[in-house]
Amino acid sequence: DVKVTQSSRYLVKRTGEKVFLECVQDMDHENMFWYRQDPGLGLRLIYFSYDVKMKEKGDIPEGYSVSREKKERFSLILESASTNQTSMYLCASRGVDSFSYEQYFGPGTRLTVT
Amino acid sequence: RKEVEQDPGPFNVPEGATVAFNCTYSNSASQSFFWYRQDCRKEPKLLMSVYSSGNEDGRFTAQLNRASQYISLLIRDSKLSDSATYLCVVNVGGSQGNLIFGKGTKLSVKP
Numbered sequence: 001d002v003k004v005t006q007s008s009r010y011l012v013k014r015t016g017e018k019v020f021l022e023c024v025q026d027m028d029h030e031n032m033f034w035y036r037q038d039p040g041l042g043l044r045l046i047y048f049s050y051d052v053k054m055k056e057k058g059d060i061p062e063g064y065s066v067s068r069e070k071k072e073r074f075s076l077i078l079e080s081a082s083t084n085q086t087s088m089y090l091c092a093s094r095g096v097d098s099f100s101y102e103q104y105f106g107p108g109t110r111l112t113v114t
Numbered sequence: 115r116k117e118v119e120q121d122p123g124p125f126n127v128p129e130g131a132t133v134a135f136n137c138t139y140s141n142s143a144s145q146s147f148f149w150y151r152q153d154c155r156k157e158p159k160l161l162m163s164v165y166s167s168g169n170e171d172g173r174f175t176a177q178l179n180r181a182s183q184y185i186s187l188l189i190r191d192s193k194l195s196d197s198a199t200y201l202c203v204v205n206v207g208g209s210q211g212n213l214i215f216g217k218g219t220k221l222s223v224k225p
Contacts (some may be wrong), residue, residue: 102163105215
């Protein structure tokens with residue numbers, strides 16, 4: 001069974017703080033993704049990575065950066081958190097030999113920036 | 115035009131009812147299609163893939179119409195446990211497997 005874990009379920013940070021969200025998958029998947037989900041806006045892709053040290057911008061990368069130093073771990077960084085980054089953050093992974101393109105999601109981190 | 119469009123609902127149906135959700139997508143180059151299910155405050159999970167020939171999994175039937183760029187999900191004999199948000203999802207190609215998610219249709223099945 002694929003398992004994707006995220007470092008925190010709930011996080012409260014102050015405006016201007018640097019925030020790290022960690023994601024780990026245990027299935028040796030090459031592709032990893034960070035999304036945010038907001039009411040009425042659905043899931044939006046922030047960044048993705050198709051291999052170690054590789055990263056690509058998604059649809060809404062502004063205000064975020066990512067790090068992928070190891071295959072199993074994909075980190076999302078908010079350099080200076082702002083209130084408009086209050087959201088649910090979801091990490092996902094996918095193996096490139098998967099014909100189904102199924103992405104497996106972590107449980108999410110609900111981030112509140114005050 | 116939005117890439118994947120769904121009626122947000124909510125669809126409120128009694129147990130045992132049949133309910134259908136529709137979804138349209140804008141990119142004619144889309145290659146793969148899916149329905150994901152998301153329970154309240156949980157992560158999305160794959161419900162089923164959608165094939166050109168249509169496919170059925172128990173009470174769930176998915177259909178794809180490429181000419182009209184239209185995907186549907188039919189749920190028969192609804193159960194209370196079917197209450198969730200159903201996300202229409204499209205892969206627009208590329209080896210990275212990037213998916214475009216609809217905003218979801220909320221289903222509430224009542225006793």
